[in-house]
Amino acid sequence: MKHEAHVVVLPRTIAARHYVDLPGRGLRNLYVFESPKNNKRLAVFGQVCFWHLMLAEGNPEIRRYILRSDFAGNASASDAVDVHFVGEKIERWYFSRRGLPKEDQCPYPIIIKTEAQIRAAGLLPQNWRFLCAARTRAHGKYAGKELLVLAGLFEDRHTVALSEVIAQPGIDVAIMLAAVAQQLAIGILRTELKKQLFSRRSLLSRGAE
Structure with missing residues (x-):
């Protein structure tokens, strides 16, 4: 993994070659993905x-994140993301120590995000990639029926298997998976995602009330 990162905001339809050829990208991988928390398509350089x-995306305490980079310039390793938590807390995340500004130039706490933290997260990253993709596939679809069915399953139980959730009659499985992912992302539901795919x-359970 590389520790440099560059982030840009993209429209829904993009010309990927433009971003591949950005100056300063080097050999870093380009990732393009839909961000449910920001309702935008993003391009990211660096794993x-x-x-x-x-x-x-899977942290219920994070409300959104704002990308600080200017994609008209070079793919600088000092690009950052301002992370807005539930409440008023904001952090500025960097993905490389190179090119960091002086702390008194930033109004928020500066946090260096590392590869070691990703490794310590176990299967969480891969699971949230899958769950974000599930939400993307159902983007724009109304999930009212699925959410009602999901809530009904927990009326007299604390834990329900996903197999039972997606086997409910009259629901769209893709929309139900997106609804489950959304409920996990905001903390209404919980499941083991660090040690199990x-x-x-x-097994889904109720989150904190």
């Missing part, structure tokens, strides 16, 4: 940045 943003055998 460390990409996987940390996947973790941010998300699958039909996953």
